Each structure stands twice: as structure tokens, then as C-alpha cells.
Amino acid sequence: NVIFPLTTLTNVFAGAAVLLVLFLFNKVRNKPIIDRSTLDEKDLEIEAGISLSRASIPWVALVILSLATNMIPQVFQFLFHDLAFPITIGAYPGVLNTRVLWQAYTLMLIATIVSMPFFKTDRDVLKRTFTGFKKRAPRPVLAAAIFFAMAEVMNFSGWVLDGTGTWLNPTNLANGIDPTNNMIFLLAGMTAGLGILYPILAPFLGLLAGFISGSETSAIAMFTKYHVETSTMIGANSLVVSASNGIGGGLASVLSPAKIQNAAAVIDEIGIEGQVIRYG
Template sequence: MDFLLSILPILLVLVLLVFMKKTADFAGLVGWLATAIIAIFYFHTSFDVVLKSSIMEFLAALPVSLVVVTSILQLNVMESAGAMKRIIVFIKGLAKDDRVFQALILNVGFGTFLAATGAIPVTVLPPILIGLGYSTFAAIALSAVGFDALCTYALLGTPLVVFSQIANVDLITAARYFLPFVGVVSFTISLAMLFIIGNSRFVKRGFIPAIIVGLTSYAAAELAILVKAPVITGIFAGILIMVVMMLVLKLMGKKVYDSSHFTDEDRQIEKSMGILKAVSPWILLVLFILVTNLITPIREFLYTGFSMPVEVMKGPKIKPIFTRVLWQSYTWILISTIISMFIFKMDKKALKNAWDKTKSRIPKTFWSSTVFFLMAYVMMYSGYQKTAAGYDLLNRAHNIVYVLAEYSAKGFKGAYAFIAPYLGILGGFITGTETSTVAMFAKYTIETSKLLGLSPLLMVAAVAFGGGLASGISPSKLQNAAAAIDAIGEESKVLRTTLVISLIMAFIAGIISFLLRGYVI
């Protein structure tokens, strides 16, 4: 009964999403309420603990939820100003004559950069790919799959930040546990993308470029750790992949950029705005993030000196939530967006259009980004009691996370190291994001790993990578990609292909996880 009730909220969310076709925000709400009820009435948790753990969760989720909101605002501002149209036209000219390099530049390189800066590849890339002559199937699949390998570094490293908070380790240490997966998964994802475009023929042609992508991704991750800024790994990787692929093209004697095929409309858009002006919000954002992460005194002040801790529950095993408002990505996304409004010289009509679009999308998006953290934190603090020393877990059998870990350890034993990425895929499918997957399953994975004598942080990294790989099968992301090119309904066909790809990628990640199961830094 303990195990059944512990896993019931997760199963409930899965049923609501898959079989009843409910939205993620509604399913998450039901899951949170079910977790709270089970925690109170079965696991001896007071309403006070459920309420306070939910408040802690809300604060812990802000780096995710506010990044999503500010990113949506930035994208809408760029669309209203005409900047996105200009960017799309520019991209149409990249590697026009070589589909292999074009796909790697756009979907792995540019897709990773977009995800890292907070933009949404599944809404930006499909129209570009259609404009380049790709099928609707390929446009949806490639935009969802391309940046999967580096999802950990999406939204300016938000999944990594959440991982470090829950695991209680610094960002550099957390990043090192992701390194073993980065290069290999980037290489195999590249091959999977090429297979989607042109089956085995493209795989053969792109085998060497895919190896280069894998090596470049790994080098970017190492570089970010070297300069002590792992949260900008995605930016480094995206830019490096694009630059390296272009250099290789140049060395092969092929055109990197060709605008000869542009339509009259493309020409007009090209003349309307310079490309540097169009990407100015991203340039500003990257500059701000580099300054706040690479200049040591500034980083130390914003991250440590101005950490702004909030204590909701005090206890010997409970740490405060460090809000770090001036260091968080959402602050700099918002500032770069406001400055870009003046650069674009937007009038009241354009500003109103951007705000109206943002306002209509904020509530559900904000809640969807928050609700799965609610479930996670109620699970984490279920069974906690108020003592003289503060809130503490007096009986582990009253904690949902520990119950799940104990039964998992007994059931999976040594095989847990291999199935960890598949757990991540389940989490990513349920929650829609790698960050929420980390929030939901990190503590459970740590406890399970301890019971089995595995490396807890490596196992969480394996789960996180699985959550990233789930981008290719996330219903919400596939639907967004289909909606961006008016191809609703096509996503179900894409899912059948991307599901196989995601499972194969998880298999490869599982082998890495199993081989390095005792890896400790």
C-alpha cells in the first residue's frame, strides 16, 4: 500500500495526459492535490508542512517559471518589431546547398543557442525549415529532436541550477556529472536527425560531421566549466557548433551563405532591418550573462553575496531557498528585452501587440512551469514533523521519496543505473521539461542510489539527460511545432518516429550510466 500510494500521483498525471488528453497545467494541479492529500492522510504530514513546502517550491520554481515568462515576452517583442522575420530570412541563406550541414547548423547549433537564451526552438525553427523546403514531418521532428542532447543547458542552465540546489552541490561539480553524456549523446542525436532527413544515405554522409558536433559539444561543456560558468554551456555549444560547421563547409569549398534564392518578399524584409539589430536582444542577453558569470567579483557578489535566502521551514536538514534575483537569467532577459524595445524604436501599437500576446500566454505557462515542483516538494517533505530543533523527518517510512526509493532499490537493484535515463524520459513526457523532471525525480534518485551504492549525482544526471531526450516526444512541444506551421495532427505521426529515437538515445545514455555507476568526483 505504501508504494502504491506513493506512486499514485505520478500515475494519475500520466493517465490524465495520455488517456484523457488533459493539459499539463490541469494534470499537474490534480497531481499536486493528490500528493498533498496522500501526504496528510496516509504519511502523517501536517497541513502546515504541506503548505510551507509548497511555498518553498514556488520560490524554488521561480528561476524556471519567470525565465519562461520573460522569454515569451522577449520573443513576442522580437516578432512585433519584425526582428524574427529578419532572422528567418538570414537563416534561409545558411548552407543552402548541403542539407547535412544545414540541418546540423540549424537544429543542433542554432536550436541549442535558442534554447539556451530562453527562446523556444519548436516554435521558431519549423517555419524556417518549411521555408527551406523541408517536409512538415521533418520540420516538426527536427525542431523537437535537434537540441535534445544539450537540454540540460537550456534556459541559461536552469535545469543544472535546479539540480545543484536539490543535490546541494555547487554548479561546477553538478556540471561535471553531465560531461560523460554530452559528447556521445550529441553525436547520436545528430545521426538521428540526419536519418529523419534522408535515411541511411544522409547518415553515411553526415557521420564525420556528427562526430565533430559531438566533440564540439563536449569541448563547449569543458570550456564552460573551465571559465566557471556552466550555466552558459548552451550558448557556448550553440555558437561553437555553428561556427565549426561553417568552417568545415568553407574548407570543403562550399558556400556558407547564399541569398540567390531569396524571394522579393525576403529581399524587402532583408532591407528593412540589419541582422545585428534583429538579434540585438540576444546579443545584449549574452553580454549580460557573460559579465555576470565570467567576471569573478561580479559573479561572487550576485551569486553568493547577494543570494537573498528565504527561510520558510527551518530544520537541521532543510536549507533556505536562495532566490539570487540579480543573478537569475529572468532578470537579464527582461532587461535585454526592455533595452531592445528602444533599439527597435517600437511604437505603442507594436508594444501593445507584444504585450497582448504575452499576457494571453502567461497564466498557463507560468503555472505549468511551477506545478510539478509543487508535487516534488510535497513529496520531499512528506512526513516531516515540527521538533524543538525545527522541522525534521523522524520516521523515513513516512516520507514518499524514501518509500519510492526503497521499493525501487529492491525491484531494480543494479539495473537501476541502466534504467535511470528511461525514468527521465517518463518524467520529461509527464512534465514537458527537463527542469521539472529534475525537480520531481532528483531527490528520489539520490535516495535510491544511496541504497544501491551507486553514484547519486551521476544517476541524477542520467535521469536529467533522459528528461532532455523526452523533448522529442513531449506532446506539448510537438503540438507547438505543428501549430507553428499550421500542421496540427501531423505531430501524432512524428511521435511514432521520435519515440523510437528517444528510446534508443536513452539506451545509449543507460549504457554510459551503467558503466560509470560508481563515478564520484
């Protein structure tokens, strides 16, 4: 199946489409693609130190790695299935396939390491990099961890451990457990009363989660099961409703305080977040 692997690269193609539209828009309006009139002395100094083609090496390497790990069936099979690196955590009801070598974060690290020989990477550069990393990374990592933890609490609330050590799902009526002990089931039952209006509200839940967490992934993790349960109750297409939640989360995350905080940290302008949020 040639099409299926492409679905994992939706963001790549969407980003490329946006760049193409912006390129054509500027061409139609006869505006320069690169406006050099806005460059100051510091920008010119940086430009003189490294060319655009050399600066693009990490991104090119990342795109090539992403395409290879998703488009080549043998590579995908090896990294996604054969090297799934499953782990179990305490009494967690299931096995977690970490797929460390397939994750985008690992590919980013590999692309960075591969690109290092093309840059002036001495001990001082590495020291500054690690210092900046230690200063910038904790807050977004902690925020993501908290929201994913909240999603797990919502999804697995009300589960009961029986005498054989098996976790029983309260939403499975055959287990004889009150399903309203599960937060997702309870919320889905309450909002199912909205009927056909519910799918209209789903994107706004994604907007809320994306704005608060700064991550489309967090919005998906928190509300996907909720949307599936509610959609099933009202007879709506759960795939479409869940997708609208993800779209809302993606749009909101662009302007979220967390994303602005990360961007300010990247350019070493910590403290301007309030000004950016207020004035743009």
C-alpha cells in the first residue's frame, strides 16, 4: 500500500502546501521572497558566518530520515514492529511500545548529530548548546508530561484490579462495574444529549486543550477517547469528530503561551512572552 505510509507525513505535506501557497501569493503581489531590507547588522553578521544551504542541512537530513522510515516498508517494519521496545510500568493495564528508534524526536537527534561535521562545532559551541538546552527544555517537557498524565487519568479512571491481577474496564458492562466511574464515559454520556450539535463543539475542545497545553498531540491524547465514546452514543462519525479536535488543537497551539515561551527561549528573549501575546 503506497498511500498508507504517506498518512504519517501529513504535517510535512501540509507544511509544504502552505509554503507553496505563500510563495505563489508573494509572486502574484510582486513581493520579494526574501526581504533583505529588514536585516540589521547582527543578521548580516550571522549570514556571513553560514550560508543558507549549509544551515538547511539538519532540516534536509530530517526530511530524508522521515521519508525513509515511513516510505520504505522494510525500514518501517524493522523500526516500528521489530524494534518496538515494549515496556511495562507497574500495574499499568497493557504493554507500551516505545518505538524509540522510530519516533520523530530520535530522528531529530540523529539529524543533528549527522549535521554536526558540517558546522563549526567545537567545545565552546557544545557547552553553550547544552547550557541552553538545560535552561529551555524543562518547562515544555514538564507541561507535556502533565497533560499526558491527565489524559491517562481520565482514560483509566474507574478501572479495577480483580483477584487474578487483571485490570477490568468499567465501560465494558460485562465486567459488572459501574461505567460512570470512568470520567470519559461520564462526560460522554452527559454531552451526548447535545445530539447533532456535539460535532460542532468538538473543535473548540481541541482549541482549548491546544491553547492551554501548547501541543496538538496533548489535545489529541486528552480528548480522542472522549470524542469516540460520545460519537458512538449519538451515531456520529468518530473519525471525523476526533480529527476536528486535532485540527482545533493544532490551530490553537500555534498561538499558545507555551509555544510563545518556547520561541522566546530559542531566540534568547525570555521575558517578551506577555508583549507578544498582547500585541502580536
